[in-house]
Amino acid sequence: MRRPLIAGNWKMHFTVPEGLEYALHLRHVLEPFADREDIVVLPPSLMLWEIANVLRGCPIEVGAQNASWEDQGPFTGEISPKMLAGWCHYLLIGHSERRQLFNETDEMLNRKLQAAFRNNLKVILAIGETLEEHDLGRTQEVITRQLSAALYGIEARRAADLTIAYEPVWAIGTGRAATPEYANEAMSSIRGLLQQKLGPLAGEIRILYGGSVTPANAATLMQKPEIDGALVGGASLKQADFTEIVRAAAEAVRSA
Numbered sequence: 001m002r003r004p005l006i007a008g009n010w011k012m013h014f015t016v017p018e019g020l021e022y023a024l025h026l027r028h029v030l031e032p033f034a035d036r037e038d039i040v041v042l043p044p045s046l047m048l049w050e051i052a053n054v055l056r057g058c059p060i061e062v063g064a065q066n067a068s069w070e071d072q073g074p075f076t077g078e079i080s081p082k083m084l085a086g087w088c089h090y091l092l093i094g095h096s097e098r099r100q101l102f103n104e105t106d107e108m109l110n111r112k113l114q115a116a117f118r119n120n121l122k123v124i125l126a127i128g129e130t131l132e133e134h135d136l137g138r139t140q141e142v143i144t145r146q147l148s149a150a151l152y153g154i155e156a157r158r159a160a161d162l163t164i165a166y167e168p169v170w171a172i173g174t175g176r177a178a179t180p181e182y183a184n185e186a187m188s189s190i191r192g193l194l195q196q197k198l199g200p201l202a203g204e205i206r207i208l209y210g211g212s213v214t215p216a217n218a219a220t221l222m223q224k225p226e227i228d229g230a231l232v233g234g235a236s237l238k239q240a241d242f243t244e245i246v247r248a249a250a251e252a253v254r255s256a
């Protein structure tokens with residue numbers, strides 16, 4: 001079994017003081033699980049630096065929810081991967097909210113991936129089909145397009161720095177998670193595509209499930225062989241819920 005990764009995507013929630021206080025609590029309760037899994041929080045960029053400092057010396061890592069494909073320049077409102085380099089561990093790229101609400105294209109995401117790796121950030125690349133695509137039976141086609149475009153020109157040696165988050169858009173924030181069987185099957189085809197693109201090193205890439213993960217479904221999801229962890233939205237904002245999901249991953253390791 002690959003070492004699990006649980007990432008909490010806070011999206012656009014919490015004020016700076018609230019985020020700092022929450023990070024301090026998480027540090028306390030989650031540290032005991034960090035020997036069996038990787039735990040990452042993705043706060044809004046405004047509080048990222050402060051939270052990285054709060055978590056310094058503790059095994060919980062931080063990630064950014066978004067960054068530019070450029071290292072610097074006249075890009076009002078953007079933050080760059082170069083600004084994150086050296087202290088921020090992960091960058092989330094390709095979340096469906098970025099694709100849909102901010103019109104990020106596959107080509108832009110490929111440039112972001114290149115920029116992240118150029119600055120030695122680890123990447124969580126999110127992919128997944130919309131409800132319409134799902135209902136039309138186009139899931140495989142969408143996943144193939146998103147992965148192929150994002151990974152274009154990426155060298156196989158980068159595999160160790162790459163994590164994929166399979167997030168069916170219809171499951172995000174709806175309370176309607178994919179069944180473990182459905183997610184496992186989609187992720188197994190993602191694994192096949194990664195092997196085609198990156199060769200044997202693709203075996204190191206973790207594939208997370210995201211979309212309405214809760215304490216109630218986390219354990220059964222993580223029992224599936226292809227599910228290496230979770231990208232958690234709403235439930236990552238509540239300490240008790242996020243802790244239970246982190247605990248479920250630790251127990252999946254123990255029972256493997």
Ligand code: 13P
Nearest residue numbers: 009172173211212233234
């Ligand atoms: P929810 O867990 O709220 O469905 O959000 C999932 C998500 O978008 C994580 O990136």
